[in-house]
Amino acid sequence: MKKCIKCERAISDDAKFCTKCGTRQPADTPHVFCSQCGRELPSDAIYCAYCAQPVNPKNTPRATAPIAPAHNAPGVVVTISEREKISAIFWAIVGVLQLICGFIWIPFDISGLIFLGIGALNLWSAYNSFKFSKRILGEPVGILLRYEKIVAFVITLVYNLIIFIIGLVEINAFAIIIGLFAVVVSALDIRLRSFVLQNREELAQLELRNQ
Numbered sequence: 025m026k027k028c029i030k031c032e033r034a035i036s037d038d039a040k041f042c043t044k045c046g047t048r049q050p051a052d053t054p055h056v057f058c059s060q061c062g063r064e065l066p067s068d069a070i071y072c073a074y075c076a077q078p079v080n081p082k083n084t085p086r087a088t089a090p091i092a093p094a095h096n097a098p099g100v101v102v103t104i105s106e107r108e109k110i111s112a113i114f115w116a117i118v119g120v121l122q123l124i125c126g127f128i129w130i131p132f133d134i135s136g137l138i139f140l141g142i143g144a145l146n147l148w149s150a151y152n153s154f155k156f157s158k159r160i161l162g163e164p165v166g167i168l169l170r171y172e173k174i175v176a177f178v179i180t181l182v183y184n185l186i187i188f189i190i191g192l193v194e195i196n197a198f199a200i201i202i203g204l205f206a207v208v209v210s211a212l213d214i215r216l217r218s219f220v221l222q223n224r225e226e227l228a229q230l231e232l233r234n235q
Contacts (some may be wrong), residue, residue: 100223101164101230107216108157112150114209119147121202122187135190139199143181146206149180165231171220183208 028042029049041048053178057064058076071078124142129136150177160167188203220227 042076062143096231098164100226101160101167102193104167104216105157105161107212107219108153108160109212111209111216112157114205114212115146115153118125118184118202118206118209119150122146122206125199125202126215133194135194138190139187144185145180145183163234164227165234167220168224168231172187174217177210177214177217180213181207184210207221208235 025027026035026037026039027033028045029046030047031042031045034045035042035049036176038097058072058075058077063072064075065072093167115235120143122139126139126143128138129139135223156170184203184206187206188200191199191201191203196211
């Protein structure tokens with residue numbers, strides 16, 4: 025016996041309508057049992073929802089080739105993209121501040137020209153970082169190539185360190201702060217490089233699949 029879904033009157037198991045309220049009863053869905061863990065499953069189940077084993081190994085379709093695990097590469101790419109965007113924002117701020125400082129100093133000292141040149145380089149870095157962060161989400165290739173060599177990161181750190189040194193020499197608090205900020209952003213980029221190299225294997229596999 026089963027109960028009506030509306031009035032809960034006891035009716036026969038094969039009844040299609042309730043004898044009291046006339047409500048149509050849902051058709052009983054046949055079930056199967058997993059050959060591994062014995063759990064009850066829908067009749068069209070191929071794999072068990074509880075143990076992930078084939079419900080009936082004899083009837084389970086064979087895969088033409090094993091599917092390689094995705095690892096955590098997609099998540100790694102998203103993380104790199106987000107951190108590149110943050111880096112782009114920081115470099116844009118640094119570059120604008122350096123340009124402002126350079127324009128103020130140009131009439132008085134050659135230091136103004138140095139600020140303008142380095143500020144322009146940092147704005148270019150900001151543009152490249154933002155462009156790269158968007159590209160790798162749709163085309164995750166060239167990531168290892170960008171981060172593998174540390175020379176570019178060291179050069180960026182050095183020429184921004186010059187700003188800090190100029191600030192110390194000129195005893196200019198604004199230049200010192202800008203220089204420190206730029207050095208910190210450079211350090212963050214180097215730290216991002218370490219993160220990329222830690223995930224070298226996953227990124228290499230991802231690039232092979234997307235070439």
